Amino acid sequence: MKRILLTGNGAAAWGARLASVDYVPAFPITPQTEIIESLAGWIDNGEMEGRLVTLESEHSMITAAGAAAATGVRVFSATSSQGLLYGMEMLYTVAGWRAPFVLVNVSRGLSAPITLEPDHNDILAARDSGFLQLHCATCQEVLDTVLLAYRLAEDEQVRLPVLVNMDGFYLSFTREPVEIPERERVERFLPAFEPGSIRFRASAPESQAVAVLGGGPYFYFRYQTHLAARNALKVYERVAEEFEALFGRRHAVVEAYCCDDAEYLFVMMGSFATKAKAAVDWLRSNGWLIGLLRPRLLRLFPEAVFRCELAGRRGVAVIDQNLSIGAGGVLHTEVTSALYGQPEAPPVLASFIGGLGGRDIAPEEFYEMAEVIRKAAETGETPPPRLLYTETELRETRKLQAIAQVERRQLGEG
Amino acid sequence: MGWIRDELAHLNESVVGKNLEMALSAYDLMAEHAGIVSLTDDLSAVGWQHPDWIELPLEEAGISAPTIHAADTSEQLKTGLWRTMRPVIDYERCNRCWWVCSTFCPDGAIKVQEDGYPRIDYDHCKGCLICVAQCPPHAIAAIPEYLAQEEESSEEGV
Numbered sequence: 001m002k003r004i005l006l007t008g009n010g011a012a013a014w015g016a017r018l019a020s021v022d023y024v025p026a027f028p029i030t031p032q033t034e035i036i037e038s039l040a041g042w043i044d045n046g047e048m049e050g051r052l053v054t055l056e057s058e059h060s061m062i063t064a065a066g067a068a069a070a071t072g073v074r075v076f077s078a079t080s081s082q083g084l085l086y087g088m089e090m091l092y093t094v095a096g097w098r099a100p101f102v103l104v105n106v107s108r109g110l111s112a113p114i115t116l117e118p119d120h121n122d123i124l125a126a127r128d129s130g131f132l133q134l135h136c137a138t139c140q141e142v143l144d145t146v147l148l149a150y151r152l153a154e155d156e157q158v159r160l161p162v163l164v165n166m167d168g169f170y171l172s173f174t175r176e177p178v179e180i181p182e183r184e185r186v187e188r189f190l191p192a193f194e195p196g197s198i199r200f201r202a203s204a205p206e207s208q209a210v211a212v213l214g215g216g217p218y219f220y221f222r223y224q225t226h227l228a229a230r231n232a233l234k235v236y237e238r239v240a241e242e243f244e245a246l247f248g249r250r251h252a253v254v255e256a257y258c259c260d261d262a263e264y265l266f267v268m269m270g271s272f273a274t275k276a277k278a279a280v281d282w283l284r285s286n287g288w289l290i291g292l293l294r295p296r297l298l299r300l301f302p303e304a305v306f307r308c309e310l311a312g313r314r315g316v317a318v319i320d321q322n323l324s325i326g327a328g329g330v331l332h333t334e335v336t337s338a339l340y341g342q343p344e345a346p347p348v349l350a351s352f353i354g355g356l357g358g359r360d361i362a363p364e365e366f367y368e369m370a371e372v373i374r375k376a377a378e379t380g381e382t383p384p385p386r387l388l389y390t391e392t393e394l395r396e397t398r399k400l401q402a403i404a405q406v407e408r409r410q411l412g413e414g
Numbered sequence: 415m416g417w418i419r420d421e422l423a424h425l426n427e428s429v430v431g432k433n434l435e436m437a438l439s440a441y442d443l444m445a446e447h448a449g450i451v452s453l454t455d456d457l458s459a460v461g462w463q464h465p466d467w468i469e470l471p472l473e474e475a476g477i478s479a480p481t482i483h484a485a486d487t488s489e490q491l492k493t494g495l496w497r498t499m500r501p502v503i504d505y506e507r508c509n510r511c512w513w514v515c516s517t518f519c520p521d522g523a524i525k526v527q528e529d530g531y532p533r534i535d536y537d538h539c540k541g542c543l544i545c546v547a548q549c550p551p552h553a554i555a556a557i558p559e560y561l562a563q564e565e566e567s568s569e570e571g572v
Binding site (some may be wrong): 096097098156158159196197199204205206207208210212217220221223224225227228230231410 | 484
């Protein structure tokens with residue numbers, strides 16, 4: 001087995017290469033571009049078969065991806081942030097076509113103000129699109145998840161596109177040791193795409209752009225897409241088991257770290273969850289009974305796993321690296337709704353908003369969050385949402401604001 | 415009738431007149447139904463007929479994807495109505511290559527006839543003008559659709 005140092009982007013590209021993808025429609029955007037560059041390089045020097053085409057926008061890129069997948073070839077693409085949103089119309093459309101392919105999103109905060117560093121508002125904007133969503137925390141997981149995602153997407157009982165998410169910079173540009181599985185073994189896990197009922201051929205026209213009126217047919221098709229997404233849970237579990245048997249790595253629907261005896265839990269997704277993991281270790285060495293739950297599968301939403309894993313805990317801290325403007329943390333909302341009316345739901349389910357725009361979450365902030373939920377558990381009262389934002393940060397921002405005002409005045413007088 | 419006049423005030427008198435005429439004839443059509451349209455009672459919230467709701471079963475994508483596995487689905491529907499520019503073939507310049515315009519047409523609205531000349535199906539041509547851009551001898555011109563239609567109606571008038 002080959003184990004080399006790879007960035008998250010490199011791992012995603014290796015996933016596509018090992019999946020022997022036929023077609024890669026591409027458009028560059030930071031921090032995703034390295035994925036496309038790697039694939040372009042391999043195709044150019046003959047290390048990889050397949051065709052890579054640069055499109056004029058993400059809207060066209062996702063259209064091309066969906067159209068190609070609807071002809072029964074294996075398709076891969078990647079984007080980030082503004083690009084994902086620019087293609088948003090087509091995300092819903094190609095999912096409605098039931099076109100199976102894999103799209104890697106390298107998370108990056110959304111404009112305005114524009115930034116390059118990560119949070120999850122981009123990927124969560126695609127939450128209701130019909131794409132399944134898998135969230136990764138390590139470079140190895142990125143490679144493995146791309147392979148798993150094809151099995152999930154192409155399954156006759158699912159047939160939906162899949163978004164594989166990683167955090168920009170923190171994962172996309174961080175090198176970690178990654179095991180690159182042997183091609184023969186990958187082919188056993190993921191044989192060539194068997195398109196089944198997808199039967200588009202030259203001279204046999206098909207139409208995906210179907211119009212329906214009156215609600216009844218529309219309702220049927222949308223709800224079938226929903227049922228297919230719901231069905232992906234058992235397909236995922238089966239595929240992940242096969243993956244573990246072949247490659248020895250387990251990628252559960254929801255990763256439960258040190259949860260067995262835990263009275264308190266952190267809940268968060270993506271690469272920042274590895275920071276929570278480290279915090280769990282340090283807290284445990286100081287006598288805390290605390291663990292981490294990290295959903296890998298966010299769509300479909302595995303509410304049954306949450307109900308089961310959260311039952312009987314004293315306090316839970318949901319840490320959202322996103323902000324639904326006017327509401328709060330998206331993951332907190334989803335976890336809360338999964339627990340409504342459950343007899344053993346934890347009495348304290350606190351919301352923390354942190355890590356927007358790549359803002360780091362420090363170990364002491366994890367300790368403090370643990371402290372907050374422990375104190376809250378004593379009274380049984382969930383505290384209001386807490387923003388992880390410090391006095392020092394506000395001071396730094398004030399400096400920028402002061403500079404901006406000077407510039408504005410100068411421009412006004414000029 | 416006053417509000418029809420108000421709403422169409424910016425249009426010329428003959429258009430307003432035609433609209434008034436249509437409205438009146440539609441009104442007159444209802445004359446024979448006078449007095450037979452009545453209000454129903456509000457539906458009682460006691461003893462109503464239960465809707466036959468079902469649990470929609472999951473069906474494989476081969477059935478449940480919204481795909482039409484057939485061609486010519488718009489044969490009877492004229493989808494070329496929104497065209498603003500019309501491609502017109504100058505058959506003097508067409509060199510009967512037989513494939514360029516018809517292949518590039520994204521809508522399959524150009525067919526090559528037996529004599530080797532292409533013919534544009536204006537019922538379905540959207541006026542994207544890709545054929546104009548692609549034709550090697552520049553034998554396809556783009557003219558504004560309204561001019562083409564004016565020309566057609568004056569020809570019909572002759």
